[in-house]
Amino acid sequence: MDKARERKQRNRWLSKPALAAYGVVGLGLLSYASVSFGGAGYGVSRNTVIISTVEQGKLDVRVHGNGVLRPASESWEASRVAGHIETIHARAGTVVKAGDPIAQLSNPELLQAADQLRSEIDAQIAERTALVEKLGSELLDHRIVLLKTRGDLEAASFQFDRETRLIQSHGELISALDYNRSKVNVRQLQESAKLEGSRIANFQKKVQAELSAKDAQIARLRQQLDRAEVDVAALQVRAPISGIIQESALTAGQQVAVGQNLARIIDPASLYAELHIPELQARDLALGQRASIDTRNGLVDGLVTRIDPAVTSGIVKVDVKLTSAPPKGARPDLSIEGSVATDSIASTRFVRRPAFVRAGQSAYVYRLVGDDRAERVKVDFGPSSASHVAIARGLNVKDRIITSDTTPWGDPERVALKGQ
Numbered sequence: 001m002d003k004a005r006e007r008k009q010r011n012r013w014l015s016k017p018a019l020a021a022y023g024v025v026g027l028g029l030l031s032y033a034s035v036s037f038g039g040a041g042y043g044v045s046r047n048t049v050i051i052s053t054v055e056q057g058k059l060d061v062r063v064h065g066n067g068v069l070r071p072a073s074e075s076w077e078a079s080r081v082a083g084h085i086e087t088i089h090a091r092a093g094t095v096v097k098a099g100d101p102i103a104q105l106s107n108p109e110l111l112q113a114a115d116q117l118r119s120e121i122d123a124q125i126a127e128r129t130a131l132v133e134k135l136g137s138e139l140l141d142h143r144i145v146l147l148k149t150r151g152d153l154e155a156a157s158f159q160f161d162r163e164t165r166l167i168q169s170h171g172e173l174i175s176a177l178d179y180n181r182s183k184v185n186v187r188q189l190q191e192s193a194k195l196e197g198s199r200i201a202n203f204q205k206k207v208q209a210e211l212s213a214k215d216a217q218i219a220r221l222r223q224q225l226d227r228a229e230v231d232v233a234a235l236q237v238r239a240p241i242s243g244i245i246q247e248s249a250l251t252a253g254q255q256v257a258v259g260q261n262l263a264r265i266i267d268p269a270s271l272y273a274e275l276h277i278p279e280l281q282a283r284d285l286a287l288g289q290r291a292s293i294d295t296r297n298g299l300v301d302g303l304v305t306r307i308d309p310a311v312t313s314g315i316v317k318v319d320v321k322l323t324s325a326p327p328k329g330a331r332p333d334l335s336i337e338g339s340v341a342t343d344s345i346a347s348t349r350f351v352r353r354p355a356f357v358r359a360g361q362s363a364y365v366y367r368l369v370g371d372d373r374a375e376r377v378k379v380d381f382g383p384s385s386a387s388h389v390a391i392a393r394g395l396n397v398k399d400r401i402i403t404s405d406t407t408p409w410g411d412p413e414r415v416a417l418k419g420q
Helices: 002-013 016-036 108-170 176-234 279-284
Strands: 043-045 051-053 055-071 074-078 083-088 101-106 236-238 243-247 261-266 271-278 290-294 299-307 315-322 335-352 362-369 373-384 388-393 400-402 414-418
Touching: 051 335, 055 279, 055 315, 055 373, 055 388, 101 261, 108 176, 176 236, 271 279, 271 290, 271 299, 271 335, 279 315, 290 315, 315 335, 335 373, 373 400
Parallel strands: 043 414
Antiparallel strands: 051 400, 055 271, 055 335, 074 261, 083 101, 101 236, 243 261, 271 315, 290 299, 290 335, 299 315, 335 388, 362 373, 362 400, 373 388, 373 414
16 A cells, blocks of 8 residues: 555656646746847857957958978088098087088098008109109110211211312222222211111100100099098088088997988078968969068068979968068977968958958858847958958948857857856
């Protein structure tokens, strides 16, 4: 009996009269909420939203993008010879001037090769000196022979002339045999003198050829020594430009190969901005347009100097030359934000750009109706500036809209603003 009574009591809460009463109370609460919220379907605190007013006036159209600072002047110093690092003079972050030492390499084979070439050059020079003396002695012998032949020719010619005059003046005092012998002797000595002269001329050419060959051999060795000395000098790694060492991973005792990068040196005074502009915004970009770069430690003015003709992963790279001094702390590879002024509209309606709204697109925003309600309206947006966006249609001057992020609300048609 007790269990039956208890079950009956519980069923009273679920009886039809009770359910009807619950419905009446629920409708009452909904009506109260509707009245309290002024007919809106969603309530938010007024202190959590940003409200902006539509204005009329001049609007500078700008495109925006992220990017990094890049050095216009930089150089990778690569090893021109193989060796191991003996001493490190400067590491990453060190300020250097052109020619300052960065590291000292060691390669005994290069030093030995240079010393060997010096020894070979000294030996070849000594050989050339001995060759000059030898050839000079031989040339002197040839000249002595020529001189003796010319002396004999002169004596034979004198005798032949005297015999000729005697025959002409006194008849046959000298036999024809002796006279003809003198005549032949003169001809032979003349021919001998001529041949000796030719021999000396040829020998002089031989001397010149042998000395030229020896000089060429010495010159070739000197060229090899010059290259070897350049390699030895390359063991001292020096800064190619003035600046700051941006990257260097050198360690003492490290073995390096020819062509291996040793240090990256940049000129911090030659920074420029590389902006990454979305391709849909890049169509109005042009060289010479003014830009503003935000380093997160200050703003820097600039001019567009290069626009990448290709699109990479949906972005266009734009180089901006900084026309004012960058703020303290600006350095290569620093993340930045920037905007480029592409146009200026003399008079238009504009408002502070709502969150997630893009220029040239349509979006729904919440427009205030009175002070405590906002309704969802569709707005066509035009070009934008750094912080504002033009309105093509959907809003009028002095309209107020919520420009903070409303995505967490869902998509209610009306919103109630609670609080002050």
